[in-house]
Every structure is written in C-alpha cells, then in structure tokens.
Amino acid sequence: MGDLAFLCMALSMNNSDGAHCMHCKKKARQFNCEHISPDDMRSKAPLTPSLNQFNLRQLTIKSIRNWEGVNSVGLLDIDPQRVIVPILHCPMGLVDKVLESFKNWTVYEAERLPPPAADIREAYKQAITVHTAAVLAEAQAKVAAEQLGATPALLASYKEAKQANKDAAREEKKVKDNYDEMAKRHRARLFSLSQVFDNIFHENGIKKEHYHGGKYNGVNCIRIMDKAETLFNDFAGAIKAKKQPNITDAAIDLKCTQFARMMGLLDAIWSSVRGIGAGLLPTDIQVQHLRRAISEGKALWLRMNLTTLQPKWHLTFDGHILHQVITYGGLADKADDTIQFQHQMLMKLQDRYRSITSYQRREGCIRRELRRRKSPEIQSHIDTYETAVKLKTETKRQTEASARHTEEREAKRVKREAVLDG
Numbered sequence: 001m002g003d004l005a006f007l008c009m010a011l012s013m014n015n016s017d018g019a020h021c022m023h024c025k026k027k028a029r030q031f032n033c034e035h036i037s038p039d040d041m042r043s044k045a046p047l048t049p050s051l052n053q054f055n056l057r058q059l060t061i062k063s064i065r066n067w068e069g070v071n072s073v074g075l076l077d078i079d080p081q082r083v084i085v086p087i088l089h090c091p092m093g094l095v096d097k098v099l100e101s102f103k104n105w106t107v108y109e110a111e112r113l114p115p116p117a118a119d120i121r122e123a124y125k126q127a128i129t130v131h132t133a134a135v136l137a138e139a140q141a142k143v144a145a146e147q148l149g150a151t152p153a154l155l156a157s158y159k160e161a162k163q164a165n166k167d168a169a170r171e172e173k174k175v176k177d178n179y180d181e182m183a184k185r186h187r188a189r190l191f192s193l194s195q196v197f198d199n200i201f202h203e204n205g206i207k208k209e210h211y212h213g214g215k216y217n218g219v220n221c222i223r224i225m226d227k228a229e230t231l232f233n234d235f236a237g238a239i240k241a242k243k244q245p246n247i248t249d250a251a252i253d254l255k256c257t258q259f260a261r262m263m264g265l266l267d268a269i270w271s272s273v274r275g276i277g278a279g280l281l282p283t284d285i286q287v288q289h290l291r292r293a294i295s296e297g298k299a300l301w302l303r304m305n306l307t308t309l310q311p312k313w314h315l316t317f318d319g320h321i322l323h324q325v326i327t328y329g330g331l332a333d334k335a336d337d338t339i340q341f342q343h344q345m346l347m348k349l350q351d352r353y354r355s356i357t358s359y360q361r362r363e364g365c366i367r368r369e370l371r372r373r374k375s376p377e378i379q380s381h382i383d384t385y386e387t388a389v390k391l392k393t394e395t396k397r398q399t400e401a402s403a404r405h406t407e408e409r410e411a412k413r414v415k416r417e418a419v420l421d422g
Contacts, residue, residue: 001084001336004311011083012047012074013066020069021311023080023320027069031314032302042080085315085324088218088336091270093312095221095263101306102235102259103194107183110252111193112244117182124179127172134168137161196238204231209344218340225270226412228263232256258304264419265297271416273321273331282330287322292420294322345370 002010004017011022019028024040026033047070054067065071107113113121141161145154187194201207204227206220216224224231236256240249272282272290282290298317301308308314315321325331349366356362372378 001086001334002339003086003089003336007083007086008069009072010074010076010078011042011080012051012072013069014072016066016069016071017311019309019311020066021314021320022069022083023085023315025068026314026318028309028311031311031318032308033318036319044077044079047074047080084328084331084334084336085321086312086336087270087273087321087331087334088340090312090316090321091225091266092216092218092221093310094266094316095224096215097306097310097313098259098262098266099216099224101304103187103197104183105255106193106239107186110239110243110247110255112242113186117186120175120178120182124172124175127168127175131165131168131172134161134165138165193238193242196242197235200231200234200238217344218337222267225263225267228260228267232260232263258300261419262297262300262304264416265293265300268293268416268419269297269316269321271412273325274335275332282325287326289417289420290325291322296420 001007004022008014008017008020008022013020013022016022021027021031023042024036025042026036026040046068050068050070051073054064054071057064057067108121108125112118138158138161141154141158145151145158148154186192189195198208201224204223206216206223206227208215209217209220233256236252239252239256243249243252269290272286272293275286294317301313301317308317321331328334346366349369350362353362353365356365
C-alpha cells in the first residue's frame with residue numbers, strides 16, 4: 001500500500017501516476033469504461049516486455065516518455081494485482097477535484113466580478129464560443145468535401161475552415177491563460193467567494209494544512225463529505241449574496257445540491273470500503289451497497305460533466321476498488337493512514353527546525369527526533385503513562401460517551417443510506 005506516485009515507481013512506472021492506471025493498461029483518455037477485460041490487467045510478466053519496448057523506441061523517438069506507462073526498472077518485485085488501491089489518497093484526490101470544480105463553476109458562471117475581471121471572463125466565454133463554431137464548421141466542410149466530391153472550391157473551403165479552427169484554438173488558449181491568471185488572483189482577494197468558502201469551512205472545523213501543500217488532509221476530507229449538505233447550503237447562501245444578475249437562485253440551489261449529493265455519494269462509497277462496523281469481512285449487503293453507491297456516483301459525476309482523466313477516478317468508478325473489496329475480503333485493514341501520518345510527522349518536524357540554516361544540522365535534528373520517538377525507553381514511559389491515566393470503561397461518563405458514539409454512527413449510517421435512496 002502507499003500513494004499512487006510511490007506505487008507506480010515501485011511497479012516500474014516512474015512519473016506515470018497522473019495518466020496511467022497501475023492495475024490495467026488504460027490511460028487517461030480511455031478512462032470511463034464499462035468493462036475492463038482480463039487481457040488489459042497488468043501482471044509481472046508483461047512489465048518487462050513493455051520496458052523493452054520503451055527502451056527500443058527511445059533509441060529513435062527521443063520524446064517518448066513510456067510504453068503503456070512503463071519506463072524504468074521497478075523498485076520492488078511485486079505483482080501489480082497485489083497492490084492495494086489507496087483508500088485514503090483516492091477519496092482525498094476526488095474530494096479535492098470536486099471542490100476545485102465547484103470553485104471553477106462559481107467564478108465562471110455565478111460570481112459577480114469587478115469590471116476588469118468580468119471583461120476577461122466574458123472574453124474567455126466568447127473565445128470558447130468562436131472555437132466551438134470553428135470546430136463545427138471544419139467538420140461540415142470535411143463532410144462536404146468527402147460526400148460531394150473533392151472539387152477545388154470545396155477543398156479550398158475545407159482548408160480555410162481548418163485554418164480558422166487553428167486560429168480560434170490558438171486564440172482560446174491565449175485568452176484562457178489570461179482567465180486562469182485572473183481567477184487565481186481573484187480567489188486570493190478578501191471579497192471573493194473563495195475566501196468566504198474558506199471561512200465557512202473554518203466555522204465547521206475544517207481547515208487546510210500547511211504540511212499538506214495547503215490542501216485538506218484525510219481527516220478534513222472526511223469531515224467535508226460528512227457535512228456536505230450543511231456546507232453547500234451555506235455556500236449557496238453566500239453565492240446568492242454575490243451572484244451575477246443573469247443567474248437565478250434556483251440554478252444556484254440546483255448546482256449546490258448536485259455537489260452536495262456528489263460528496264454524499266463519495267462518503268457512502270468510502271465508508272463502505274473503510275468501515276469495519278460489521279467486521280473486517282464485508283457482508284453481501286455491504287458489497288451491494290458499495291456497488292450501488294459506485295454506480296450512482298459515477299452516473300452523477302458524468303451528468304455534472306466533471307473530468308474523468310484522473311487515475312484516482314478510474315480506480316474508484318471503473319471497477320478496481322469494487323473488484324478488490326470482493327477479491328480480498330474487504331480493505332478496511334489495509335488503509336494507508338499510517339503512511340499519511342508519517343508524512344505529517346515529517347512535515348511538522350521540518351517546520352519545527354526550519355530556522356536552522358545549515359541543511360546538515362537541520363536533517364540531523366530531524367533524524368534524532370525520529371529515533372527518540374522510536375526509543376524503547378521512551379516508548380516504555382509512554383505506555384506506562386497511558387496505562388496509568390486510562391479511565392475505567394464502566395464509569396457513567398464512559399457509558400454515556402459510548403452510547404453517544406453509537407448514536408452518531410447510526411445517524412451517519414442512516415444518512416448515507418438516505419443519500420442512495422435520494
């Protein structure tokens with residue numbers, strides 16, 4: 001187990017984690033498939049021929065980066081089918097992608113922008129319209145040249161339409177770069193909706209972690225999925241206060257409801273994968289619940305026109321996670337939380353010793369601290385302390401806490417089932 005970057009490197013797929021699946025031979029533009037045939041599944045045997053093909057083609061094609069994702073010697077001699085889908089990093093990536101899409105929609109469609117930013121947005125929309133029309137015109141000219149005969153007039157018309165399409169694509173890219181820069185700067189301003197969203201997250205106990213690249217870690221992603229309905233209700237109210245005149249409240253409510261339901265379905269999926277309420281081995285009811293949540297989540301994702309190019313999306317919605325849950329008898333005991341915890345610990349130590357200017361001294365301090373935490377003597381003191389302060393489980397306070405936790409788990413279960421029924 002591990003994150004995708006490490007797992008792909010271990011399997012001889014260095015830097016392929018963003019565009020290739022580590023379990024099958026599908027790549028980004030082939031994701032969103034109904035069925036993955038056994039011939040497409042990776043195994044140890046085909047990795048070597050793929051590496052040989054890459055090395056052979058690299059002699060003549062210098063720009064080639066991989067062959068079926070393979071481009072190096074694997075760090076570990078393991079079967080790709082024995083690699084576990086990261087059940088912490090996958091939901092983190094999907095939650096981040098949903099939030100990113102929501103914020104992009106807010107700036108592009110709903111938020112009232114000041115005049116300079118609004119002009120850039122309108123220019124970008126106009127460039128998209130022109131490019132779309134140019135693509136259609138080129139297709140029509142090509143069909144006319146093929147069906148009515150390649151006359152000089154039709155060929156000239158097709159050539160002109162093709163050039164117009166290239167010019168429109170070039171102009172759209174230039175305008176898009178300006179739009180992306182504007183959107184980035186706008187989100188950093190205090191009056192932007194993005195800052196309002198961050199305040200709403202803080203009010204609900206959700207915050208970005210500096211050691212996680214300014215993104216939400218696993219605990220916060222779980223909270224976002226759990227509180228999705230409340231969060232997106234608040235988001236809808238904030239958008240209505242700063243909306244464009246041409247967008248209705250009903251359209252805002254509909255969009256926020258879709259995103260909230262998407263988060264709820266992600267919560268239903270990953271709670272089924274990670275949950276151990278009924279034991280480590282999933283029951284038939286739990287498998288059917290997971291199958292249904294994946295099916296409905298994929299349908300809603302496609303209906304919302306969200307991108308499907310990420311391997312984490314492919315692992316979740318194209319059948320890999322469901323296959324592993326059934327094949328390995330559940331994944332609740334195979335979580336990568338401990339790996340993420342080690343990342344957090346290292347980043348916190350790097351932040352603690354950041355004032356030491358010497359790289360050698362700084363790394364030495366971090367290594368000593370890590371060794372100190374693993375010291376048997378220190379661990380013995382920790383165990384003794386925890387045993388001394390451990391509360392009795394039969395006290396009134398502990399009984400009430402246990403009952404409260406049971407009620408909370410039951411309420412979450414009912415809410416997740418309601419998401420599927422909705």
